[in-house]
Amino acid sequence: MRGRVDSAPGRVHCPERGGVGREGLASCGGTVIRFENVGLRYGTEAEVLRDISFTLQPGSFHFLTGASGAGKSSLLKLMYLAHRPSRGLVTLFGRDMALVTRRDLPELRRQIGVVFQDFALLDHLSALDNVALPLRMAGTPEADVVAHCSEILRWVGLGNHLHAKPSTLSGGQKQRVAIARSVINRPRLLLADEPTGNVDDGIGMRLLYLFEELYKLGTTVVIATHNEALIRRFDHPRLHLDNGRLMVLPARGRVEARAKDARANDPAWE
Amino acid sequence: MALRPVRPRSDLPLAIDPSSRFLGWISALMAFLAALALAGAMLVSDMAQRWDSGLAGGLTVQVAPMPGAPVASLDERAEAALTVLRSFPGIRTATLLGGGEIARLLEPWLGAGATDPLLPMPRLIDVVADGPVDVAALRLRLTSAAPGATLDDHAVWLADLRSFAGAIRLAALGVVVLIGAAAVMTVVFAVRTGLAIHRPVVELLHLMGATDRYVSRQFERHVVGLSLRGGGIGLLLAGGMLYGLHRASQGLRASLLPDLTLQPWQWVALLLVPVALAVLALVTARWTVLRTLESMP
Ligand SMILES: Nc1ncnc2c1ncn2[C@@H]1O[C@H](COP(=O)(O)OP(=O)(O)OP(=O)(O)O)[C@@H](O)[C@H]1O
Ligand SMILES: [Mg+2]
Numbered sequence: 001m002r003g004r005v006d007s008a009p010g011r012v013h014c015p016e017r018g019g020v021g022r023e024g025l026a027s028c029g030g031t032v033i034r035f036e037n038v039g040l041r042y043g044t045e046a047e048v049l050r051d052i053s054f055t056l057q058p059g060s061f062h063f064l065t066g067a068s069g070a071g072k073s074s075l076l077k078l079m080y081l082a083h084r085p086s087r088g089l090v091t092l093f094g095r096d097m098a099l100v101t102r103r104d105l106p107e108l109r110r111q112i113g114v115v116f117q118d119f120a121l122l123d124h125l126s127a128l129d130n131v132a133l134p135l136r137m138a139g140t141p142e143a144d145v146v147a148h149c150s151e152i153l154r155w156v157g158l159g160n161h162l163h164a165k166p167s168t169l170s171g172g173q174k175q176r177v178a179i180a181r182s183v184i185n186r187p188r189l190l191l192a193d194e195p196t197g198n199v200d201d202g203i204g205m206r207l208l209y210l211f212e213e214l215y216k217l218g219t220t221v222v223i224a225t226h227n228e229a230l231i232r233r234f235d236h237p238r239l240h241l242d243n244g245r246l247m248v249l250p251a252r253g254r255v256e257a258r259a260k261d262a263r264a265n266d267p268a269w270e
Numbered sequence: 271m272a273l274r275p276v277r278p279r280s281d282l283p284l285a286i287d288p289s290s291r292f293l294g295w296i297s298a299l300m301a302f303l304a305a306l307a308l309a310g311a312m313l314v315s316d317m318a319q320r321w322d323s324g325l326a327g328g329l330t331v332q333v334a335p336m337p338g339a340p341v342a343s344l345d346e347r348a349e350a351a352l353t354v355l356r357s358f359p360g361i362r363t364a365t366l367l368g369g370g371e372i373a374r375l376l377e378p379w380l381g382a383g384a385t386d387p388l389l390p391m392p393r394l395i396d397v398v399a400d401g402p403v404d405v406a407a408l409r410l411r412l413t414s415a416a417p418g419a420t421l422d423d424h425a426v427w428l429a430d431l432r433s434f435a436g437a438i439r440l441a442a443l444g445v446v447v448l449i450g451a452a453a454v455m456t457v458v459f460a461v462r463t464g465l466a467i468h469r470p471v472v473e474l475l476h477l478m479g480a481t482d483r484y485v486s487r488q489f490e491r492h493v494v495g496l497s498l499r500g501g502g503i504g505l506l507l508a509g510g511m512l513y514g515l516h517r518a519s520q521g522l523r524a525s526l527l528p529d530l531t532l533q534p535w536q537w538v539a540l541l542l543v544p545v546a547l548a549v550l551a552l553v554t555a556r557w558t559v560l561r562t563l564e565s566m567p
Contacts, residue, residue, distance in 0.1 A: 064414065080477060081477070082477055084302075094563075102564075104479045105475070105476070106479045106480060106484075107479070108479075109476070109477060109478065109479040110478075110479030111479075114477065114478070120474050122283075122474075123283075124283040124286075125281070133281065133475070133478055133480065134478055137475075137478060137479055137480050137484055150305060176316075
């Protein structure tokens with residue numbers, strides 16, 4: 001089964017996609033994420049997320065959509081272990097998060113790349129040092145750190161801003177630094193909260209291709225976005241939040257043609 | 271003026287914290303005081319040692335004139351005492367001081383008249399021991415062989431000096447311990463403040479997979495850098511002050527004051543003050559960060 005999403009027991013969506021080597025990824029290692037009847041509330045407010053149940057298989061790609069305030073960021077926070085659910089079961093890489101100790105969290109979190117909605121760059125560090133954070137945490141040799149980080153920053157078009165502080169970068173440039181940081185250590189799971197919110201469609205497209213590259217290498221990707229144009233261009237299944245509940249909408253199955261088309265028209269930038 | 275941390279790149283912008291500004295200077299002050307206390311303790315120890323080696327192993331026997339008492343003459347009793355001393359185990363030499371020598375010892379007090387042969391001078395015997403001497407047994411045999419002979423083994427003197435030096439050393443040690451406690455409290459305060467100020471960044475680092483040790487290393491580097499450099503400055507000031515005192519004490523004509531010279535190894539020991547301060551800061555910072563983070567989600 002490829003890129004499969006179970007929204008509830010008995011309802012199985014099997015988005016049809018072309019591509020090579022996905023079967024192997026899906027069958028080995030079990031699910032990446034499983035939510036069962038998960039609810040989340042902030043303080044004593046009403047639940048922001050209600051009865052969320054779904055499963056993400058390894059190597060799948062989903063868009064996460066919903067109106068502003070629908071709970072997209074909240075759902076992502078549950079996935080990158082920033083919040084614990086108020087109720088329900090969350091498993092990540094096959095491990096029940098209720099049973100995971102504080103000591104085990106760093107190891108799990110290192111396998112997740114996150115693009116935060118507000119970028120969450122450290123203002124006193126240069127673009128390169130920001131991108132380097134996950135590598136330095138993992139103890140990568142300093143020479144490799146610099147090489148990899150400058151390479152990926154060049155790739156997102158920031159080759160001339162390696163040593164710029166975030167405060168001197170534009171919104172879109174900051175976003176690209178945040179994206180570079182989220183993918184630098186080749187995470188198993190990539191979660192992006194509005195990663196193209198501040199860039200024009202040309203750059204947004206290019207950034208999405210970056211996510212697509214990782215997806216092709218086996219990374220599981222979830223991207224929260226409002227950008228219908230992008231969603232239409234890249235035909236992936238959708239997790240849709242409405243009034244705190246999750247619906248799963250399958251892909252329409254015309255990916256390859258559109259993606260090829262898009263790649264051919266991709267304007268060179270910078 | 272703030273002491274900037276050695277490593278400019280840290281994941282936490284600790285260098286611009288208000289607490290950083292004083293941590294370095296407080297380290298300087300603490301190292302200064304600790305170095306002075308330590309130097310004082312070492313100087314007192316040296317002094318006590320010199321008294322010790324000067325007086326220990328030396329005994330003095332005094333045979334007092336006893337006019338009117340039914341005893342042998344002063345010289346005979348002195349001879350008897352010498353005989354006892356020379357045959358006693360553990361005693362190397364026993365020398366009778368001549369009248370001239372005694373007069374010279376007394377001259378500062380009695381003036382030129384000290385040489386007057388009519389003065390009833392006691393006989394003094396200078397004894398050098400080269401092993402353990404049973405002082406009580408010796409005293410007994412001396413008084414029976416030579417009535418009027420008293421044995422002074424400087425034990426009382428020495429005990430007084432030793433306990434005085436010990437008290438000074440203890441006081442210095444107490445000062446050093448107090449300074450260490452102050453250092454620990456300062457670092458705890460600075461680290462807690464830093465964690466509170468940078469809580470969002472710490473949470474972000476956690477979300478990216480930083481371990482608590484990774485976060486604590488940021489703080490450790492910061493406080494070690496500051497305390498090493500602050501401590502270095504404090505040590506320089508203390509060294510300058512000690513050298514100044516040493517020079518001043520050498521200028522004095524009378525040697526009433528104890529010698530204020532530190533041995534080379536003692537200077538090295540003082541060099542360890544900022545190092546010890548840094549180690550203390552490191553351990554404290556690590557402990558504080560790890561304990562505080564335990565309570566974070
Ligand atoms: N830390 C918080 N404390 C209290 N309420 C919160 C918190 N974070 C989010 N909420 C509430 O939860 C709901 C969902 O917020 P969330 O940020 O998940 O929405 P979103 O779908 O990401 O919106 P947007 O598209 O604008 O980013 C909102 O009503 C919001 O007010
Ligand atoms: Mg959001």
